[in-house]
Amino acid sequence: MEGRYLRYVLNFKRPSGTSRGVLTTKETWFLILEEGGKTGIGECGILRTLSVDDRPDYEEKLYWLCNNLHRDPEEIYRELTEFPSIQFGWEQALLSLRSNDPFLLFPSDFTKGTSSIAINGLIWMGNPDFMQEQIEEKLNQGFDCIKMKIGAIDFDSEIALLRTLRKRYSRDVIQLRVDANGAFSNQEALQKLEVLSSLDLHSIEQPIKAGQPEAMADLCRYTPLPIALDEELIGVFSASERGELLNHIRPQYIILKPSLVGGFKACDEWIDLAGEVNAGWWITSALESNIGLNAIAQYTYTLHNPMPQGLGTGSLFTNNIQAPLEVGNGMLKYNVSSKWELPEAFHIKGGKAH
Numbered sequence: 001m002e003g004r005y006l007r008y009v010l011n012f013k014r015p016s017g018t019s020r021g022v023l024t025t026k027e028t029w030f031l032i033l034e035e036g037g038k039t040g041i042g043e044c045g046i047l048r049t050l051s052v053d054d055r056p057d058y059e060e061k062l063y064w065l066c067n068n069l070h071r072d073p074e075e076i077y078r079e080l081t082e083f084p085s086i087q088f089g090w091e092q093a094l095l096s097l098r099s100n101d102p103f104l105l106f107p108s109d110f111t112k113g114t115s116s117i118a119i120n121g122l123i124w125m126g127n128p129d130f131m132q133e134q135i136e137e138k139l140n141q142g143f144d145c146i147k148m149k150i151g152a153i154d155f156d157s158e159i160a161l162l163r164t165l166r167k168r169y170s171r172d173v174i175q176l177r178v179d180a181n182g183a184f185s186n187q188e189a190l191q192k193l194e195v196l197s198s199l200d201l202h203s204i205e206q207p208i209k210a211g212q213p214e215a216m217a218d219l220c221r222y223t224p225l226p227i228a229l230d231e232e233l234i235g236v237f238s239a240s241e242r243g244e245l246l247n248h249i250r251p252q253y254i255i256l257k258p259s260l261v262g263g264f265k266a267c268d269e270w271i272d273l274a275g276e277v278n279a280g281w282w283i284t285s286a287l288e289s290n291i292g293l294n295a296i297a298q299y300t301y302t303l304h305n306p307m308p309q310g311l312g313t314g315s316l317f318t319n320n321i322q323a324p325l326e327v328g329n330g331m332l333k334y335n336v337s338s339k340w341e342l343p344e345a346f347h348i349k350g351g352k353a354h
């Protein structure tokens with residue numbers, strides 16, 4: 001087996017406000033495996049400043065991987081423990097290599113195009129007018145679950161936006177999720193959760209900063225609004241640490257981002273552990289290109305979780321990889337009549353992976 005990697009910079013169509021500031025580009029890495037005339041592709045979707053593997057030796061680890069492909073795949077996965085996005089790229093590339101179609105990792109009714117995945121419509125941070133504009137757009141597109149990033153503008157303006165939306169649509173019509181990305185201080189968090197809970201929200205992600213298990217456990221105990229852990233799961237590598245964290249905090253939900261937690265295998269483990277403490281979960285993409293999003297979506301479908309998932313689409317980027325993933329009516333689907341097209345930079349014959 002031969003392997004190589006490729007750095008790729010995705011350009012946002014419009015600068016996107018996140019908890020890590022306004023982004024105009026998103027770096028990502030592809031792992032390309034070749035064996036017996038077949039090709040496998042995986043995406044290592046590092047999120048600079050948020051991923052635990054945002055470290056100076058990231059590329060060195062990819063180089064190591066490409067030079068150690070003779071090793072046992074499980075052993076490689078373990079060696080990559082501190083590099084969850086490379087673990088995930090490795091899992092994808094192997095599945096892709098071993099599949100008849102390099103983009104078909106988990107064949108299902110989803111990949112046949114006969115079934116789709118419910119997803120939430122994401123409202124990016126910005127000024128109230130921009131956020132309102134996005135809300136209208138998502139409603140027009142038929143989303144019935146909307147997730148709004150909060151904590152960027154002032155709390156009262158955010159509450160006003162949510163209240164206007166809630167006045168128009170009850171929780172039976174539109175499910176509302178919010179994500180604070182750790183923006184609340186420990187002192188004010190509970191009070192803010194109480195205000196938010198009057199808006200009939202489904203849940204709030206990460207009300208306070210990660211890494212404060214005592215404070216988070218207290219919040220999860222007294223909150224009037226279900227709490228979902230997100231950043232809290234980053235960098236928690238062993239099964240025992242994962243179990244301890246959930247046992248201690250007892251969250252209502254956890255959010256699994258395969259690129260940040262270590263791929264399919266890590267998600268499977270977190271899901272089992274969540275079951276032990278009666279925590280719900282959903283899967284979320286993390287600004288991957290369509291290669292990574294495709295892998296996440298196909299995996300997610302096999303889990304048959306009826307809740308809307310956080311599978312943001314590739315429509316954010318001007319130079320995304322052309323893929324059969326489409327969003328309509330709040331659902332992500334695989335359009336079998338569309339084709340994959342890889343950019344020249346992949347150096348795969350005829351632009352095809354075979």
Ligand SMILES: [Mg+2]
Pocket residue numbers: 179181205206230231255
């Ligand atoms: Mg989040």
